Amino acid sequence: MRPTRQRTPSAPSAPVLPDSQDPLTLEPTLPPPYPHLIPQDPVPQGGASVEGNREAEAAESESNPGGPAGRTRGRVLRDQASRLPDSTVALPLREIGSLDDTGLSRLMYWPFSTSDLYNWKSQNARFSDNPKDLTSLLDSVMFTHQPTWDDCQQLLRILFTTEERERIQVEARKLVPGDDGQPTANPDLINAAFPLTRPRWDYNMAEGRGRLLIYRQTLMAGLQAAARKPTNLAKVYSVLQGKTESPAVYLERLMDAFRQYTPMDPEAPENQAAVVMSFVNQAASDIRRKLQKSEGLEGKQIQDLLQMAQRVYNRDTPEEKQFKATKEMTKVLVAAFPQAGNGQSRKQTKQGSRQGLEKDQCAYCKERGHWIKDCPKKRRPANPTSVLVTQDSD
Template sequence: MGNPQSKFPKSTPLGCLLANLKTLQLEQDLRRKRLIFLSTVAWPRYKLDNQSQWPPEGTLDRNVLTDLSNFCQRLGKWSEITYIQGFWALRSRPDLYSRCSSAQVMLAKDAGSQEPEKEESSFLSVQPEDLGFPSLPPYTPPPPPSVQTPPSSSLPTSNPLSPMPPSGPPTGCLESPVSAHTRSKCPADVPTPAPHPPTVLAPLREVAGAEGVVRVHVPFSLADLSKIEKRLGDFSANPTIYIKEFRYLCQAYDLTWHDLQVILTSTLNPEEQERILAAARQHANQLHLTDAAIPLGEQAVPSADPDWNYQANQPGRRRRDLMVQCLLAGMQAASNKTVNFNKLKEIIENPEENPAAFLNRLTEVLTQYTRLDPASPTGATILASYFISQSAPDIRKKLQKVEDGPQAPIQDLVKLAFKVYNSREETAEAARQARLKQKAQLLAAALQPSRNPRPESTYPTDSKATKGACYKCGKAGHYANRCPQGPRVPTQPCYKCKASGHWASECPNPHPPATPCPACQQKGHWKSDCPTLRTGAAP
């Protein structure tokens, strides 16, 4: 079949990792077939956080790797963590993956690629310190104040857009990207083993100027804006996701007023944008009441470019942060959620569903279709109420016995639900053993002969035992109609004919009574022969 890695070109992260397992000293820890199975079959099926998706060919995206690591740790898939660390190890060795095809392995493409029709790498796929943008020409630092010589122009310059050779003479800090140079603060005469990959601080990017580190604005590309719009989603449909992703963008990247305006314009319709800006300015007015140093609405959230200075320790950065704070508050206030508690009634726990997964589904629906916060007292009570009433039958039966009911902490309810969930197998096994024991007892009783058989002549065949003696023979143990000795001769004469030797019910010559029948008040028959008593009619 050949080498497994031959199916995956080295231009992919998976193929590059397979080719460099020995170099990374992972050949003893990672099995190639297992690595291929996880990357191509198992990991793409996982539902990761932040809507991340693992590509079958692998990736070096920090966000995807982090989400996959968190997912495996949360589910206890510790054996897969080792294979995820393999991609982290490859990611930390740019000299290895730079030898592979840079189109898919490197964290970002060079802006000077000879294929301009391809989209440039978005900064949304990786963290700010790992994004690839075209690096500036090497910076020549100015001479010290005591030295009056002009800046040296004889330093070797390298084309930052040319591909990185696999091996070569060491280059100095000046030939590395400018942002990396400003972080390391290394002098120009100290060489480094190898240059670092291009790094980006988008859209404000740190570069070294004559007076120190300055920030240069790098506008969003159309590909970046398209991915931002896709990531934020529709504000009216799901404002929670929109606010979460917008907060992430503002925290992760150094934005300007123009960048914020572009994001709002490209992801919101005019009506939504107007409502958010109005609510944001109203929030600024409320802050101004508590702190007079905070500007009023139009000044805090300007509609025109205020031309702020975004350099370090400048008031423009604080004004920008205040604007972001007001925008987030305005989004919270302007989010018009459609309250629909019927959606909560549709969430019912499956018989084999984990109680924690069921609670997560309830929490997501509560957040999406109501204005309640699951962490608030009211939201927690409603969440606990639905958790109790819509759990599986055996769990619901146990939760309904809780003394505080929905007022109980949700953590206690989940803990109790897990006890029932984990004891299902034990309960089923105990019931099965009880049924087997009962069947064995019945079978043993059927096979065992009776030790004290009852005589047929003494006991009646009816299920009910007789009480007293038979009035015909005077003996106990049977009914009069089944008396084995036949009828007994009466001791008194028949009241119908005044003759002896027979019972009144068997009288051959009955005489009519002299008085009316006490049952029907009619003459001509005895009470024992009354037709009303035989038919059940009223007298």
């Protein structure tokens, strides 16, 4: 890669990524102050011929691989894959060469690829809808990729809307640390630590790296502050555990609601009581009854309650759950069709009574030798006496 030359600006630099241009095709008016590459250590003259012979032998062995599998398709594909550049690694700052006189490793700049930026944008929810996704993504990017100031502006332009980006920057400038480590209101310190225009920070110098580190940390603090919405406890109380939802997943949703709709940190010790009460009162019915019966509920930690809820959740085996589901379905069907159930029960009762009689057994007195129509013990209605009524009778 050819070394990039530094250019001294003749006029104040314009703001990076103006709104009227595409953030992915934009070429800044002035490139960042990326220093020249360090030349590699010269190879001794005596060993140059040896190294050249080795390179020639290696090139010849690659062009004419030996062995029966030397020209197979699998061997050729592996050789081609080994020579392809790795396009999946997007590290703006990579270490190269050895340490310098100050003990710092030299860094080379590699910009983000367009495919990575679009993949991050399409695979994560909007910041206003679900700030957790982009917050986790940028937290990882800041740690592993070490982006420069220009890279951070590109991430803000592509992954966030104009309103979201402005809110993040406003919150971040409120959290710029002062000399005592606490947020400062000094405008000079704020502009120096979190500038809105491109600074001239050399990432190969200790001061430049320190400036970039503070900038990235402040940006992440502003991102987390902007993720908090106005306090709305109704949103927190609306988080209810589903019938088949595990307690761990339910607790994670509840903690996210506290972070998003309240100013409190749910992991802070002083806020444990509020998290515990919400976790118990909004849990599933069987888990809620079990937790409410436990002694010393107010003094228990959320992890202790999570273990108790997990035991209740895993108490029923799959066979028991299937049996309970079948039993509940039977109750529903009986309640929906009561006449069909009563008719079937009467029919079964009648068939059961008939199956208990012998061929010559009476169904009335249960004695054998006659049937019910000839049963002497069965009362018969008396025949009414016919009376002749004449006109002379009183």
